[in-house]
Amino acid sequence: MLAADRIIAVALMGLSLYFMWHATVLPIGWVEGSGPGGGSFPFWLSAIMLGASAIVLLRSFTRAAPHKNEKFIPDADAIPQILGVSGLLIATIAATPLVGAYVALMAFLVFYLRIFGHHGWLLIGILTIATPVFLFFFFEVTLKILLPKGITEPLFIPLYAQFF
């Protein structure tokens, strides 16, 4: 917990410095007669964030640090699950513009339910087919919000002709 606490505090300090650097594009000081400039709100709030995360970091070196004895990562077998789900999510988002939302989400469901849920193929099959059908009718037909199709676009042309 202690090491994780320090790494996170340092990361937040870095993030605040990055924000501060970005905020300096607009005036960060007092503009005569009108108050703070456009960059001042983000700049000084990032400075407060920097200060507070620095205190969190410094405090971890003193005896007053809370949660010192807690473990950040509870069980070893949770790590592959968390990393796996995060990776699968990122892969799905990355694949969406290329192969379209429907194919990406169907692949996501198959992988997720099989690898992390250990479910049977029947349940996986039902969910993998029912979900995109629901999404199509809810978002595209009812709300007229088109989801990304990527290379699968031509497959949808007959469906568009049917429903629009």
Add this chain to the structure above:
Amino acid sequence: MEILALLAEGFATSLSPLNIMIVLIGVTAGLFIGAMPGLGSVNGVAIVLPLTFIVPPSSAIILLAAIYYGAMYGGAVSSILLGIPGASTAVATTFDGRPMAQKGEAGLALIAAAVASFVGGTISVILFTIFAVPLADLALAFGPAEEFALVLMAFTTFVGLGGDDIFKTIVMISLGLVLSTVGLDLISGQPRLIFFDMPGFYSGISFLVLAIGVYGVGEVLYTIETSRTSPAVTPARLSFAELRAGLVRMNRLWRTMSFGSVLGFFVGMLPAAGATPAALMSYGMAKSMSKKPETFGRGNIEGVAAPETANNAASTGSLLPMLTLGIPGSPTTALLLGGMVMWGLVPGPMLFIESPDFVWGLISSLYTANLAAVLINIALIPIFVWALRMPFSVLCAMVLVLCIVGGFAPSQKMHDVWLIAVFGIAGYVLRKADYPLAPLVLALVLGPLMEKSFRQALIGEQGNILVFVERPLSALFVALSVLFFLLPIIKMVARRRSKSTAPAE
């Protein structure tokens, strides 16, 4: 009398066939979301918000409020049947609800929770109706200085009353406020904080993206870690005889339920407090006032009634500042506020003047949602028992799919979907390191108002910073903010002093 007339007009809106149907759908969805371990009202509202484009704004907010309500009822179900609180707001319900279920009184505990929620909901909605107009009238006198001071006060309550690590709370408030400034400067219109020159940042970071990330993806990751083994569901039988017996026993608990409702309502109004501390306080109060405090924690029905009245009352209480002042009292109401802004409605006192049909439609829908929730809750108990056996991985997969598609739908940009993944993973890590997430979401929602009112007040007074303490109401809010901010230091000094004066052992 005028309020009754307005309320009657509101019922004309909320009792339209569409809105009745919406209340029924929302309450049922909320009950199921609330009953699922790990998912609470805030997760439900975050995930469902992008789907509400299907109905007009006034119905959409009724839908979300009904989900909010339903989830508050539903939270008790998994507390009692699984021993795992459906949401943090239902933690106190496990103390006596679980022992009751283990004694074979699961049905009775569920009835007690439902009836108590109904009483808490009803009393608090009546309080809401009484206080809404005077509070909105008071807020009409607010200028930018008062608005800024009020938002400042909302944030300092997190520092003084939040109970989380103070410095981590300050980090999260600042982070949320900085993220709210991404996009175009409110006054000059110039771009700022456009990270990596990505065009997606020009339109700012939507509260919805942060909320779906933190409360959708982040919550799923957290739940995967904490509940990998499926817990055992305690069977609940329910007969009419049991229902009648439950009602008779609840009838003796009026004092506890009234105290819990009033306490919950007022605690719920504070942004940093809300339903969880309200429920715990109500439980503590019921125990200390009881003639048999030793029976608490061993399956006392009063220990279920007290927190359940308070958490429902608190959820209504947190709607009051959101609707009248534009300052949400909880993360869920922050999302409702963000949703209203998205639909072109500006919460605050002007809403009562400009859209009375909307405001009173919403208020009256709380009455109908409350009644619907208690009836549906009791009727669906057998289905809950069945639904709680659903493998958690199926639920997680569905939530993640809805996060991806729901994040894409409002803006139709993949940029937002990427941000959801980033916020989800970052939110999970921050939560694990005890950084509170509620102030982050609230800060992102309130950030634009805070900056705008701060700079408008200063422009109006030619840069005179004293404007915030020269106006009486604003000065009062600033003074309270200073008090809340210093509260942890005052507490620490008091603790040290009492330690040093205590006799040495």
